[in-house]
Amino acid sequence: MATFFEQLINGLTIGSFYALVALGYSMVYGVMKLINFAHGDLFALGSYLGYTLLIASSSWVTVHFGLWGGMAIAMLFAFVGIGLAGVLMERIAYRPVYPAGRLSLVVSALGMSIFLQNGIMAIWGSRPQAYPAAVVPSTRFSLLGLPVTSLQVVILLLSFTLMLVIWFIVEKTTFGAAIRATALDRSTATLMGIDVRVVIFFIFALGPALGGIAGVMNGLYYRAISFNMGWTYGLKAFTATILGGIGNIPGAMIGGLLLGLMESLFAGYISGAWKDVFVFVILIAVLLWRPTGLLGEKTAEKV
Amino acid sequence: MGITENILKRVGLGVNKPSGDQPSTFWSRNRGWLLLTITGALFAAYPFLPFISDYWIDVAFFVGIYALLGLSLNIVLGEVGLFDLGHTAFYAVGAYVTAILNTTLHVPIIVLLPLSALIAAGFAFLVTSPVIHLKGDYLCIVTIGIGEIVRLTMINNPFNLTGGPNGINGIGGPNLFGLAINSSTQFYFYTWIIIGIVVFGLVRLQHSRIGRAWNYIREDETAAEASGVDVRSYKLLAFVLGAALAGIAGNIYASKQMSVSPQSFTFIESSLLFCIVLLGGLGSIPGSILGAAVVVVFPEVFRQFATYRLLFFGLALMLMMIFRPGGMWPRKREGTGLDGLGIRGLPKKDEDLIPLGKPDPAMLKPSTTAVVRGVKLPPVTVVMDEGMLLQTHGATLKFGGLTAVNNFDLNVRTGKITSLIGPNGAGKTTLFNMITGIYKPTSGQIDFLGRDITGLKPHTIISYGIARTFQNIRLFPSLTCIENIMSGPHCHARSGTWAAIMHTIGEVREERDIVATAAYRLDQVGLWKYRNELAKNLPYGKQRYLEIARALATAPHLLILDEPSSGLNDRESEDLMVLLQALVKEGFTLLLIEHDMQVVMGISDWVAVMDMGQKIAEGLPKDIYNNQRVIEAYLGKEDD
Numbered sequence: 055m056a057t058f059f060e061q062l063i064n065g066l067t068i069g070s071f072y073a074l075v076a077l078g079y080s081m082v083y084g085v086m087k088l089i090n091f092a093h094g095d096l097f098a099l100g101s102y103l104g105y106t107l108l109i110a111s112s113s114w115v116t117v118h119f120g121l122w123g124g125m126a127i128a129m130l131f132a133f134v135g136i137g138l139a140g141v142l143m144e145r146i147a148y149r150p151v152y153p154a155g156r157l158s159l160v161v162s163a164l165g166m167s168i169f170l171q172n173g174i175m176a177i178w179g180s181r182p183q184a185y186p187a188a189v190v191p192s193t194r195f196s197l198l199g200l201p202v203t204s205l206q207v208v209i210l211l212l213s214f215t216l217m218l219v220i221w222f223i224v225e226k227t228t229f230g231a232a233i234r235a236t237a238l239d240r241s242t243a244t245l246m247g248i249d250v251r252v253v254i255f256f257i258f259a260l261g262p263a264l265g266g267i268a269g270v271m272n273g274l275y276y277r278a279i280s281f282n283m284g285w286t287y288g289l290k291a292f293t294a295t296i297l298g299g300i301g302n303i304p305g306a307m308i309g310g311l312l313l314g315l316m317e318s319l320f321a322g323y324i325s326g327a328w329k330d331v332f333v334f335v336i337l338i339a340v341l342l343w344r345p346t347g348l349l350g351e352k353t354a355e356k357v
Numbered sequence: 358m359g360i361t362e363n364i365l366k367r368v369g370l371g372v373n374k375p376s377g378d379q380p381s382t383f384w385s386r387n388r389g390w391l392l393l394t395i396t397g398a399l400f401a402a403y404p405f406l407p408f409i410s411d412y413w414i415d416v417a418f419f420v421g422i423y424a425l426l427g428l429s430l431n432i433v434l435g436e437v438g439l440f441d442l443g444h445t446a447f448y449a450v451g452a453y454v455t456a457i458l459n460t461t462l463h464v465p466i467i468v469l470l471p472l473s474a475l476i477a478a479g480f481a482f483l484v485t486s487p488v489i490h491l492k493g494d495y496l497c498i499v500t501i502g503i504g505e506i507v508r509l510t511m512i513n514n515p516f517n518l519t520g521g522p523n524g525i526n527g528i529g530g531p532n533l534f535g536l537a538i539n540s541s542t543q544f545y546f547y548t549w550i551i552i553g554i555v556v557f558g559l560v561r562l563q564h565s566r567i568g569r570a571w572n573y574i575r576e577d578e579t580a581a582e583a584s585g586v587d588v589r590s591y592k593l594l595a596f597v598l599g600a601a602l603a604g605i606a607g608n609i610y611a612s613k614q615m616s617v618s619p620q621s622f623t624f625i626e627s628s629l630l631f632c633i634v635l636l637g638g639l640g641s642i643p644g645s646i647l648g649a650a651v652v653v654v655f656p657e658v659f660r661q662f663a664t665y666r667l668l669f670f671g672l673a674l675m676l677m678m679i680f681r682p683g684g685m686w687p688r689k690r691e692g693t694g695l696d697g698l699g700i701r702g703l704p705k706k707d708e709d710l711i712p713l714g715k716p717d718p719a720m721l722k723p724s725t726t727a728v729v730r731g732v733k734l735p736p737v738t739v740v741m742d743e744g745m746l747l748q749t750h751g752a753t754l755k756f757g758g759l760t761a762v763n764n765f766d767l768n769v770r771t772g773k774i775t776s777l778i779g780p781n782g783a784g785k786t787t788l789f790n791m792i793t794g795i796y797k798p799t800s801g802q803i804d805f806l807g808r809d810i811t812g813l814k815p816h817t818i819i820s821y822g823i824a825r826t827f828q829n830i831r832l833f834p835s836l837t838c839i840e841n842i843m844s845g846p847h848c849h850a851r852s853g854t855w856a857a858i859m860h861t862i863g864e865v866r867e868e869r870d871i872v873a874t875a876a877y878r879l880d881q882v883g884l885w886k887y888r889n890e891l892a893k894n895l896p897y898g899k900q901r902y903l904e905i906a907r908a909l910a911t912a913p914h915l916l917i918l919d920e921p922s923s924g925l926n927d928r929e930s931e932d933l934m935v936l937l938q939a940l941v942k943e944g945f946t947l948l949l950i951e952h953d954m955q956v957v958m959g960i961s962d963w964v965a966v967m968d969m970g971q972k973i974a975e976g977l978p979k980d981i982y983n984n985q986r987v988i989e990a991y992l993g994k995e996d997d
Contacts, residue, residue: 154678154683162678164628168668296495
């Protein structure tokens with residue numbers, strides 16, 4: 055039972071990283087119909103930004119603001135930094151390519167991804183870096199008789215709060231309605247007086263920014279970070295997005311959490327080496343059963 | 358008409374440019390052969406150039422490997438437009454089949470060359486057939502998944518077959534009838550000769566009904582299916598052929614490297630292949646080769662910058678898509694003179710071509726026998742009412758709780774014009790979609806020509822003799838007008854992949870018949886001079902005619918037109934009526950949905966009225982005109 059609980063918490067933690075990254079994927083996809091392959095690399099960049107801030111001048115931030123304060127500042131830093139990076143990325147790599155169509159956008163996104171990945175390598179080196187132990191809270195305590203770390207609790211609470219906030223913005227606010235309208239039909243949205251540029255700016259800032267926070271959390275949780283981890287996370291998050299139904303906000307959250315849980319339970323009970331195979335087999339099975347994902351709407355083409 | 362013209366000749370796409378007006382010089386007559394000879398000579402000379410070291414010969418070899426992979430992905434992604442980001446899986450299967458069978462059973466590499474192609478193709482068939490119906494991005498993630506599953510399986514070393522993360526070493530080299538291939542130069546020639554053969558086959562396929570069917574699917578899947586293309590089979594064929602080529606590339610790669618390991622088959626590799634196809638230009642054969650050259654050579658040239666070279670490469674990909682989104686060498690649709698379409702045995706002059714379509718009644722006139730060209734229809738099983746071509750009995754379609762069409766009996770008389778009218782949202786188009794097989798009825802039966810066609814696939818129904826047009830015109834926008842119409846006879850032709858590559862006598866004759874039929878129909882609707890223009894460039898009214906011509910080219914018994922006059926002005930509507938009446942004289946039976954009462958009352962022999970999914974009236978046009986229920990359905994009931 056203790057193992058199960060451990061795997062469950064572990065799975066939820068990883069799942070919440072996936073969910074946050076998947077949210078960004080899904081938001082961008084929903085509005086732009088663009089698979090932003092560079093999204094995973096922005097996540098990695100977020101991880102590195104947080105790392106850099108936390109180790110800067112012998113962990114000045116942590117020393118002055120305490121463990122939790124340092125963490126919060128690092129996350130905020132990554133949030134803002136990656137949000138800016140996301141907006142810049144849209145300006146440089148995507149906006150000029152929109153007229154060329156979707157396939158060209160995919161190539162541009164792949165190019166951006168390669169660029170970011172190698173940019174990270176050029177700046178921080180090809181060897182993995184580690185968040186120093188001194189900046190990571192390590193208090194353990196017992197929750198209902200089961201051991202958890204305070205970091206896990208904070209990560210879970212923060213991710214769920216973020217997801218709820220995003221869900222609230224998209225589903226319950228007027229601006230959210232504008233986002234959804236733009237996603238459904240951009241030209242009609244424009245005619246209704248929605249400034250589509252603002253919507254695009256917002257999703258390209260917020261989507262990646264969430265990934266940036268997830269990047270810092272991932273660094274704090276696993277400590278080791280590497281320049282090419284964006285590929286893996288991007289791929290997993292994309293899988294989660296599709297699993298839940300692409301373009302669907304609750305779908306991305308559920309897809310991410312489900313993916314994390316399946317992964318860690320399969321790894322814990324059956325086989326660590328085959329867990330990713332299992333994930334993809336499940337994905338294919340789900341798509342055969344529901345061709346547009348778990349929460350994806352069935353789209354019937356008008357003939 | 359040589360293959361070289363197709364690869365190398367860049368014919369301009371001019372409107373109405375007669376084929377005979379260019380001066381015939383030695384250069385223009387033999388341009389294709391000359392360019393091929395020059396290209397061949399350059400390839401042959403490359404390894405012997407003084408400044409080319411073994412290192413650069415190896416680079417050229419790898420360009421060849423990636424060219425093969427690019428060409429193989431180009432079939433799936435470029436020709437059919439399927440979003441395949443896991444193509445490396447098939448490459449890996451080819452490489453590992455070669456590695457495993459060579460190191461354990463000592464099967465010679467040269468035997469494994471076709472065998473890896475075959476096994477990779479079989480693997481592709483197995484894994485893609487359950488998922489081939491998925492759309493766009495969903496298919497994309499599934500292909501990524503297949504790629505990852507294959508790679509992870511190789512790493513996990515099942516049954517000790519794949520050697521785990523380190524892979525397999527000690528693979529032998531190919532031995533061509535006693536000539537062992539092991540030096541860089543030998544591998545260079547070996548690979549590029551194979552590519553030459555592959556390119557030959559691919560160019561032939563591009564200019565056959567197979568290649569066109571692929572393009573129809575890429576342009577508009579629904580329209581392709583409705584024009585008689587078996588979409589599912591052609592998609593599978595693309596994956597299978599693509600995988601076979603990737604398998605060949607895997608075999609060559611394994612024998613050259615003498616080892617294989619999972620690191621060579623990552624997702625990054627798949628995305629590079631994707632970039633190769635788009636850098637070169639979708640569906641472009643020389644483009645894929647050029648794309649491969651860029652992707653392989655670029656990082657080599659920037660090798661001195663070590664850590665920055667991939668950074669530059671990523672940047673270059675973005676810049677490329679910004680400044681040349683169509684790719685470096687995009688495929689141009691052939692035009693100017695029908696020889697540009699790659700069909701032999703056609704008359705040189707246009708005027709001679711159009712009548713050529715005429716004398717072959719089987720291609721043009723609706724057939725009254727059970728055999729329509731190549732397709733053998735099943736025997737007559739259903740007894741239909743006298744004089745009826747099509748009858749629906751209680752046709753019903755429910756979408757969830759909504760009954761779109763309710764218990765509808767439609768009767769279409771042979772050789773007459775039947776109109777189906779009714780207010781918007783009455784369910785008319787839905788009924789058409791049931792007849793043509795796009796929707797499967799919830800209940801009821803549809804009989805056509807003495808056969809129960811309920812629930813058959815659209816491409817099957819069209820081969821029985823029902824053709825249609827769409828309410829919102831669905832053409833193949835980036836193909837030329839004549840290519841659009843050539844989709845019509847597709848369903849009556851039989852030539853397969855092999856016949857297309859070999860240009861068998863039957864295939865050549867069939868291709869000629871297809872062009873002749875298309876030319877005849879194009880001329881009939883007055884669009885002959887636009888034959889080489891892309892369909893999307895035509896004005897709206899002409900697009901409608903093009904769509905009608907495409908339907909006619911299937912030689913249907915029954916032609917179903919969904920609001921043919923919508924968007925046409927009065928004069929155009931009158932022209933349309935004249936054309937429709939001429940078609941009836943030619944022997945076609947027509948079924949229309951129409952809102953323009955002038956058209957309906959002017960030409961219909963019989964009118965059925967639909968409201969809220971039900972038939973509310975049926976009769977001669979003049980009776981319908983005065984029918985109280987019909988007037989109420991259109992104008993509403995007077996309450997008081």
